[in-house]
Amino acid sequence: MAAPLSTALDVYFTGQHADLKGTSFFTKPLRQNPNRKLVIYCNSSKSKSPQKAPPSFEEPGTKNPSLSEQLKPLTTITLSNSTNEQSPLLSKPKSIWVNPTKPKRSVLALQRQKRSSYSYNPQVRDLRRFAHKLNDSDISEGDFLAALNEMPHPPTRENALLILNSLRPWQKTQLFFNWMKTQNLFPMETIFYNVTMKSLRFGRQFQLVEDLAHEMMNDGIEMDNITYSTIITCARKCNVFHKAVEWFERMYKTGLMPDEVTYSAILDVYARLGKVEEVLSLYERGRASGWKPDPITFSVLGKMFGEAGDYDGIRYVLQEMKSLGVQPNLVVYNTLLEAMGKAGKPGFARSLFEEMIESGITPNEKTLTAVVKIYGKSRWARDALELWERMRQNGWPMDFILYNTLLNMCADLGLVEEAERLFEHMKQSEHCRPDSWSYTAMLNIYGSGGNVEKAMAIFEEMPKLGIELNVMGCTCLIQCLGKTKKFDDLVRVFGISVQRGVKPDDRLCGCLLSAVSQCLESWDENKEEFRGMISNTTNEARRPFCNCLIDICRNKNLNEKAHELLYLGTLYGLYPGLHNKTADEWCLDVRSLSVGAALTALEEWMGTLSRIVQREEALPELFSAQTGTGTHKFSQGLANSFASHVKKLAAPFTQSEEKVGCFVATREDLVLWVKSRIPSSAITA
């Protein structure tokens, strides 16, 4: 349990119900699904290893209360049945026993703060026009203040409020607010601060918002739920999460109960901090207080579980909504779809999407972006194309992010013509003109398809339209030029790209190195250099670099060095899944290797197997080698090269008919092959 929250509530409970002080948040019932592994959230604060509850808490058969029991309203729950309060996974060590005769204190006000209603103001049009004129003019502070003298109606409380509400950006709101204070026209009330804070939040001015809050405290102006929720969401927007928590605590200290808006705002803050346990205990405390969360809260929870890639959590959100009779709205569906994608559940995302349509909700751009992205990343070409067709037939809304996501989907699926059609459509559209993302996607599509001419045309077109080239687009093109051995173009493109502001990253360097490997004349390396290079390379780039070096050696007929490098790479853990052994089958998985590295690995494997045969040790029934196959044109080269190398070695591997990108051999054939080679230098270098 993080200190701040418990502090806040301890402070809140202290003095009112001293016997509740120190009550653990984690003595709450958790959820219906007892299999949920909450231990994965243990990194959020100090040690939270699952603890067994003290024996005195145990009562047989009460560990996993049903959901309906858990959801009993507060009024019907007393802590006399408090073994229900123990979660086997979340009980805090040294929990203080709670007085069982008293119900728990509520943690939020069930009634939302009432807002004062505006009375009709016939001068509203004039005043708004006046404010908009001030907004549009780029005037100095002095001129702004002078212009205030020309207000079309006297600055009464209502009129001033109207103007304050219409001013932007925040600098003008602040000027007007300060002017009002100096004019002493009427007492400054909470609402003026709240409106001003909202404008400051829009401008991400947390410090100024906090200054205003201190001013309110000093001047004795009441801070209400609207004030606190504005401060909290402003802190969240400005990424000063600790400040949001700090003000939430302060709210409790002053004895003000958050209502559901403030409460869901702070839930969101904890969610963004990745403090899943805290969010869940707050949620459950709220539920125990009789709160019926609304769709916004479920959206917060859904987003949190999505970020955690937690499918069980997402299901929990759906289940909670169902059992509380809360119908998901568009935003909730969007959030949950996004979350399903992050949790790697395309099938469930698809059903959820269909359920949403069934319920009569029309998807918007964000919905479709989420689903298109999921189908693309999952390589679900049929679903992706069907969805695209439905989008057109139903006239579902499109925006440029959705267009770009569709382009990326085409890149993922290798749909060149569809991408071209979309791209042309974007060019002719008014509001969805191709931007840097769109052009990058096209470079990706043409580059990965090996279409040099079209990729180069895109590259040339970009500066003419003022489209910035980024490192990803550059990498796609460089890779394509390298693979197709257009080294002169590659050098030229690289030079121009750097001039255009591209900063080479690991991936781009990997592609350059790969290209160099195909044309370099001499390369002097040794183990120490290799070690130095690997340790100076970021983790993700290590394997590609090693692959490139092996390719270089093989291209120079330095096979021995290639084997040495593969050995070193394996030693440094760069090829973790290379060998997979079960009792029945040994598998060599070369899918993350370059062609040279894969051939080297095959030779190495054959050598090892030969030695095992010679020593007459046990071998499995089946041998397989996985090269994989992808939409990327160049990735098909691996299977082809592998096939011809197998042929060259006359090794008994054949391409599997059931499994694409897989080569298989039986023990019998393999042993025969080894024995046929043994007298004549069987073991390959």
Place this chain on the structure above:
DNA sequence: ATAGGGTTAG
């Protein structure tokens, strides 16, 4: 933006 909370791209 008409005093407060939630969702879109390598």
